[in-house]
Amino acid sequence: MNCKDVQKLLPLYLKKLIEEPMLSEISSHVENCLNCKKALEFEKEITRGIEELFETEFREIKHDFSTSANTRKANGRKTFTLIKKITLAFAATIILTAGLLFFKQTRNFKSIVVTQPKIETVKISEPLIKDIVFIDGKLKTKVNKLGNNVYLVQIQGGQND
Amino acid sequence: MIEEKSFLLLNEEEFERFFKENEKAAFSFAYSILLNREDAKDAVQEGFMKFYKAKKRIDKNRNFKAYLFQIIKNVCFDMLNSRKQTEDIENIALKESKDRIETMDRKKIIKEAMRILNKQERMVISLLTFEGFSSREVGEIMNISDSTVRNHFMSGRNKMKNFIIKNYPEYARAL
Numbered sequence: 001m002n003c004k005d006v007q008k009l010l011p012l013y014l015k016k017l018i019e020e021p022m023l024s025e026i027s028s029h030v031e032n033c034l035n036c037k038k039a040l041e042f043e044k045e046i047t048r049g050i051e052e053l054f055e056t057e058f059r060e061i062k063h064d065f066s067t068s069a070n071t072r073k074a075n076g077r078k079t080f081t082l083i084k085k086i087t088l089a090f091a092a093t094i095i096l097t098a099g100l101l102f103f104k105q106t107r108n109f110k111s112i113v114v115t116q117p118k119i120e121t122v123k124i125s126e127p128l129i130k131d132i133v134f135i136d137g138k139l140k141t142k143v144n145k146l147g148n149n150v151y152l153v154q155i156q157g158g159q160n161d
Numbered sequence: 162m163i164e165e166k167s168f169l170l171l172n173e174e175e176f177e178r179f180f181k182e183n184e185k186a187a188f189s190f191a192y193s194i195l196l197n198r199e200d201a202k203d204a205v206q207e208g209f210m211k212f213y214k215a216k217k218r219i220d221k222n223r224n225f226k227a228y229l230f231q232i233i234k235n236v237c238f239d240m241l242n243s244r245k246q247t248e249d250i251e252n253i254a255l256k257e258s259k260d261r262i263e264t265m266d267r268k269k270i271i272k273e274a275m276r277i278l279n280k281q282e283r284m285v286i287s288l289l290t291f292e293g294f295s296s297r298e299v300g301e302i303m304n305i306s307d308s309t310v311r312n313h314f315m316s317g318r319n320k321m322k323n324f325i326i327k328n329y330p331e332y333a334r335a336l
Contacts, residue, residue: 009320015289017296017311042333046321049271050290054189058201061188061202 001025002128014043176216180209183226186291187233193239193287194280204240208233226293230302234284270329274321282317285310 001022008031012018013026030036187208191201205206212229219225275283281303288299289310301312326333 008319010316012311012315013239017289017313017314042322043318046271046274046325047290049267050286053268053271053275054192054287054290057192057198057201058185058188062200079280101315140202 002028003029003036006030006033010036010040010043014040014047016117087137116158176213178186181226186288187230189291190230190284191233191237192292193275193283194234195240196276200240201237204233204236211236224298224301226289227301229305230288233310234302246314267332270325270332271321272322273328276331278320278325281305283318285313286317290313 004028009018009022009026010030013030016023020027073156138145169183184205187205188201191204191208192198195201208229211232212225215232216225216287219228258268280284284303285299288294288302289296292301297307297316300307300310
């Protein structure tokens with residue numbers, strides 16, 4: 001095997017993608033040939049260069065991720081990894097579907113925001129009120145049905161709105 | 162490494178581990194096809210997303226790491242087709258070769274040298290650069306034979322070497 005043949009096979013030799021007896025033949029040739037030894041070093045340098053290229057490009061991407069993550073953290077928002085994004089995407093789909101169904105059923109509603117204890121009468125002509133829900137369960141409340149679709153809602157106090 | 166037998170039970174934690182183990186190699190692979198960092202990032206994310214969605218349909222006995230890389234390869238090819246970048250990349254390669262950068266920056270030289278290769282050669286080189294895939298597995302991912310993988314690797318690397326010697330003789334001599 002001459003130098004030209006050996007040098008052509010050096011990339012495979014480095015990756016151990018050559019079987020015996022060719023492997024031993026290349027080994028002993030490189031051992032005794034200065035030109036092929038240099039060529040082998042050059043191949044190693046190319047390998048390092050390829051690794052460096054992939055490594056630095058990858059680091060840049062990771063850096064972009066972490067920079068944007070830090071910005072999000074500064075804004076008080078949670079950082080999501082890809083897996084969390086995937087989970088979030090599924091969760092969001094489920095919540096959205098559930099929300100749409102819920103909204104479809106309860107699209108006729110009236111909400112009141114209360115900051116101080118008060119008494120409020122809520123009257124909705126239709127459809128028939130099925131239930132009155134308090135978003136904040138910590139509030140002391142009292143509900144009296146006065147008639148069809150007429151309720152007396154007493155908000156007696158609490159820590160939140 | 163996650164055992165194949167537990168694959169169908171892959172939970173969030175296991176998937177995250179799988180993601181971390183393969184993220185860099187997946188990125189390098191996508192980058193070798195697209196030659197663009199941002200596109201490669203998008204392709205990897207989409208690839209992992211598709212893999213995650215398909216995980217319950219994957220044959221238990223299948224090499225699922227190879228399957229992930231097949232998905233990423235398809236995502237990359239779709240991106241190339243939809244953006245009609247195949248020709249653009251070749252044009253960029255030629256242009257950059259003509260406007261030879263007068264620098265000894267190894268990364269730039271390697272990047273330039275990779276651009277003259279065809280997709281198959283770049284893919285094989287990226288998959289074999291990081292330990293973890295045998296030439297047989299690379300063949301499985303790319304749907305080619307083991308010997309074709311070796312041929313692509315050898316021709317790609319020799320093209321790169323000759324390109325560097327021809328265009329950056331100072332760099333080649335300095336070694």
